[in-house]
Amino acid sequence: MFALKKPLESRQHTGSYYAATANWQNCYPPLTSEINADVVIVGGGFTGVNTLLELTERGYSCVLLEANRISWGATGRNGGQILGGIGHSHERFRPQIGETGVRALFDMGVECTDIIRQRVAKYSIGCDLRWGYLDAALKPRHMKEFEADKRWQEQMGYPYTLTLLDREEMRGHIGSDLYVGGMLNAHGNGHCHVLNLCIGEARAAEQQGARIFENSNVIRLVQGNRPRVYTDSGVVNAHHVVLCGNAYLGNLVPAMASRILPANSSVVTTAPLTAQQQHDLLPGNVAVCDPRTALDYFRLTADGRLLFGGLSNYTGREPGDLTGVMRQKMLKVFPQLQDVPLEYGWSGQMGIGINRMPQLGRLDGNVYYIQAYSGHGVAPTHMMARITAQMIAGQAERFDVFTRIKHWPFPGGPVFRTPCFALGMLYYKLRDMF
Known part of the structure; x- marks a missing residue:
């Protein structure tokens, strides 16, 4: 009954329908030297690619580092549903962000789908x-x-x-x-076809001067006001770093890893x-x-x-x-x-994330992070990228809404937090049965 297609090893993507029907095979080189940039972005999914595009549109010199291929992770594997809204149940955050914060979250939830609508039209992306x-x-x-x-x-x-x-x-x-x-x-x-959307956005950023490196796994991050990012075979010196690896970032920053599963x-x-x-x-x-x-x-x-x-x-x-x-x-x-x-x-x-709200914030110096879309990320990734680009450009108002939302680490430490969370989610699965 099953006639499953084998993984496309030459593309280095999972054996998905998206990879098999991609408009083109993007092939960016690995980083093999030490370079400088205004901003270096870690992660080549929707969050990273759109942060890259937002910043290059503003005239910044930007570098993106992807450990595998553009759209290799969740971006190129999801259901392709473009849903508005940022996070879940805005009203419960009212004590932290106030009425203006709740309004801002709602408005951004509308804007996030409009970004995709406008971007596809502006850059003629076939997706x-x-x-x-x-x-x-x-x-x-x-x-x-x-x-x-x-x-x-x-x-x-x-x-x-x-x-x-x-x-x-x-x-x-x-x-x-x-x-x-x-x-x-x-x-x-x-x-939409999510892989084609993402690689189309990457091409748009590249055409405006962005530098993209695939197969460039980040192994070390030096934080501060003049951060440095090290890969297996290169280094990027930058004024700002944006970490966009989400569930695939690993333990590069332990404090971030403890707040996402x-x-x-x-x-x-x-x-x-x-x-x-x-x-x-x-x-x-x-x-x-x-x-x-x-x-x-x-x-x-x-x-x-x-x-x-x-x-x-x-x-x-x-x-x-x-x-x-x-x-x-x-x-x-x-x-x-x-x-x-x-x-x-x-x-x-x-x-x-525990509270099902995207996590956006700033680490030591000029290092920013975006993660934890909790299964609802195709459109919100575009919004989080825009907010972070605005923050780097000196417009902090919408960024500050997110920094006022508290995100707790998962209990159980590195060994037990996954089984503890899985056990906790069993309650909600059982509730769905009635």
Whole structure:
């Protein structure tokens, strides 16, 4: 039944649908000398590449160091869903950031999707960008949550229309009997080919003078007002450093590592479907997500496959039978795909923080960091990059909102924090069952 494609070793990416259908194979050299720059950025995913682009657009001399390939990590492995919003449940941060801070978070949650919309148009990036998103309710209480969210967003002035759907109305948007209702956002959220978006943004930065180095693993960081970044075979001297490795940064800065945990998510894609099959599954070609902790998310690709993801694993480990487990999850939603083979399957790691709010801040001297999107990063990464670039350029107002939010280290130390967190998340998974 399975006809999985083998990993593309020549690309040095995981064996994903995205890597197999990339618009071009970017091939940047490794760093092999000592160089100088205004800013050096560590990490070549959405956060790092967009920080690079934001700063080069402002005239800074910038270097980006990526340990593997551009978009190699979570950026090139996720479900491709472009969702607005920064973090979760802004109101709980009101004691720390006040009314103006809550308003700022909401406005940035709208702006983050607009950045992608504008960037794709400005640089003519081919990434199969489409608008349309559906929150799918599995239980009546999910509908109550959607209703409350709709009221709050409309009170805050959300600029796009949100439409509540009952069970019958859902059948006009998704070919599954699993859902009791949903909330449609036809124009504010959407989906795209994430690897093509990121490498397109990297090319835009390069064309404006940015220097990009792949296969350049950072092994040492000297902090301070004149920081230095060391790779296996080179050094960058800079006025500013921005750390954007997220779940893949490792223990380069132990204080950062203690506040983030890698969690695994898995994705599969089917073989191309017929036009009728595509229409029967998702007639409006929207991205879909349910509200559980260990959620399902899915959409159609531009070449007519169903891309289906989920299986959130808070131990950070990939399941032994990824395709077998994911196939069963997919068939629970779409049993009509019983005879359709899967052609790609892969996993990636997302960075989880305790409070589910992106972590943005400043270390010793001119060293900044951005991490912990908690599985919701395609659009927010673009916003965090903009805020950090503004901070480096001397505009601290929005950056300061995030520095007032407290982020605690995970309990248990380096050895026990992962199993402790996995045990804690079991409560939420059990709650999803009722």
